[in-house]
Amino acid sequence: MEADKTVETSINIADTKSKSKGKAPLSISSKTVIEPSPKRGVKKGLAIGDFVLRLCAMAATTGAAVTVGNAQQTLPFFTQFFQFQAQFNDIPTLVFFMIACAIVTGYLVLSLPFSVICIIRPLATTPRLLLVIFDAMMAGLTIAAGSATASIIYLAHNGNPNTNWLPFCQQFGDFCQSVSGAVVGSLIAGALILFIIILSAFALKRS
Amino acid sequence: MEADKTVETSINIADTKSKSKGKAPLSISSKTVIEPSPKRGVKKGLAIGDFVLRLCAMAATTGAAVTVGNAQQTLPFFTQFFQFQAQFNDIPTLVFFMIACAIVTGYLVLSLPFSVICIIRPLATTPRLLLVIFDAMMAGLTIAAGSATASIIYLAHNGNPNTNWLPFCQQFGDFCQSVSGAVVGSLIAGALILFIIILSAFALKRS
Numbered sequence: 095m096e097a098d099k100t101v102e103t104s105i106n107i108a109d110t111k112s113k114s115k116g117k118a119p120l121s122i123s124s125k126t127v128i129e130p131s132p133k134r135g136v137k138k139g140l141a142i143g144d145f146v147l148r149l150c151a152m153a154a155t156t157g158a159a160v161t162v163g164n165a166q167q168t169l170p171f172f173t174q175f176f177q178f179q180a181q182f183n184d185i186p187t188l189v190f191f192m193i194a195c196a197i198v199t200g201y202l203v204l205s206l207p208f209s210v211i212c213i214i215r216p217l218a219t220t221p222r223l224l225l226v227i228f229d230a231m232m233a234g235l236t237i238a239a240g241s242a243t244a245s246i247i248y249l250a251h252n253g254n255p256n257t258n259w260l261p262f263c264q265q266f267g268d269f270c271q272s273v274s275g276a277v278v279g280s281l282i283a284g285a286l287i288l289f290i291i292i293l294s295a296f297a298l299k300r301s
Numbered sequence: 302m303e304a305d306k307t308v309e310t311s312i313n314i315a316d317t318k319s320k321s322k323g324k325a326p327l328s329i330s331s332k333t334v335i336e337p338s339p340k341r342g343v344k345k346g347l348a349i350g351d352f353v354l355r356l357c358a359m360a361a362t363t364g365a366a367v368t369v370g371n372a373q374q375t376l377p378f379f380t381q382f383f384q385f386q387a388q389f390n391d392i393p394t395l396v397f398f399m400i401a402c403a404i405v406t407g408y409l410v411l412s413l414p415f416s417v418i419c420i421i422r423p424l425a426t427t428p429r430l431l432l433v434i435f436d437a438m439m440a441g442l443t444i445a446a447g448s449a450t451a452s453i454i455y456l457a458h459n460g461n462p463n464t465n466w467l468p469f470c471q472q473f474g475d476f477c478q479s480v481s482g483a484v485v486g487s488l489i490a491g492a493l494i495l496f497i498i499i500l501s502a503f504a505l506k507r508s
Binding site: 184185186187217219222223226227230231233234237238239240241242243244245246248249250254256257258259260262284285288289291292294295296298299300 | 391392393394424426429430433434437438440441444445446447448449450451452453455456457461463464465466467469491492495496498499501502503505506507
């Protein structure tokens with residue numbers, strides 16, 4: 095008796111919505127979820143994998159941003175006017191890298207609730223599509239930041255005699271090491287986000 | 302009579318296959334295609350958009366690879382032992398950029414037949430999923446190449462006084478201009494491939 099009443103109420107709400115907006119009522123999709131489906135378990139597994147990968151990517155980008163932000167090295171010798179010091183804001187690319195990693199971390203935190211919705215309702219497509227769109231943008235941003243910094247750090251390690259750009263990693267070894275680690279972290283995060291997109295494609299597939 | 306015979310034959314084939322491999326027969330999906338579906342037109346439109354975007358991305362990566370490969374500038378003055386010349390293989394990042402753009406162009410050419418299959422059979426999911434997987438990898442490669450070169454070209458334009466890396470674009474202006482154009486092209490191609498992935502997600506969505 096109680097259950098019947100609830101169903102009727104929800105149908106009424108859906109009806110009102112579909113009249114006012116001219117859209118298909120949401121209750122149809124929730125009805126599909128209630129129906130037993132053989133592929134529902136697979137989709138739920140994919141959604142849980144998505145959530146775990148999101149946490150891993152978040153850890154990687156957080157680590158990368160914090161590492162670069164804290165990378166600082168002061169050489170033990172100095173002249174009368176100048177102290178030799180390396181910091182992330184000496185190189186504009188590293189500033190971009192840190193901001194990009196922070197943005198991606200923020201996005202991943204905000205995306206976790208949507209990922210949870212996908213676990214609870216494995217057959218819902220709207221939150222999944224939203225996640226795919228923003229994941230694609232964030233994957234681009236993460237990979238762009240990682241590879242831009244990678245090319246700069248390669249230059250810092252090896253230099254380029256053709257353009258007279260000398261390497262500075264012999265002097266600032268610790269600084270270079272920290273930044274290289276952060277680059278690896280951000281590229282791993284980028285690969286994970288691309289993998290999340292592929293998982294989402296499998297989850298969206300018509301069963 | 303003729304049509305009935307054909308259908309029976311195809312069912313027989315499907316039956317044999319499903320017995321030998323334990324998989325769902327392919328004929329079910331082709332049967333779905335023959336059935337009139339209200340969402341089929343939308344999926345077909347998405348598939349055609351995918352094909353057109355693929356052609357655009359191909360043009361962009363081809364242009365980028367050719368531009369960087371041909372970017373060469375010789376200064377009008379020279380010393381007794383040395384002639385001032387800039388070429389793409391003076392900078393390792395540009396070599397990586399050219400190879401990456403060539404790989405992506407090759408992939409996009411090879412992906413066109415699959416895209417055509419998706420136009421002919423808008424409801425088939427297997428070619429679409431294959432495309433999503435490789436598109437994701439190639440999007441990563443394109444964006445990585447573009448942004449690595451972008452950070453080097455930024456350095457060539459502006460230099461970095463903190464690390465004593467001097468700019469050389471005042472001398473080699475034409476060279477820098479060509480490479481900058483190629484970078485823009487490759488980043489546009491990367492964005493297009495990400496957009497293709499989003500389109501594929503919409504095409505895979507259960508209607």
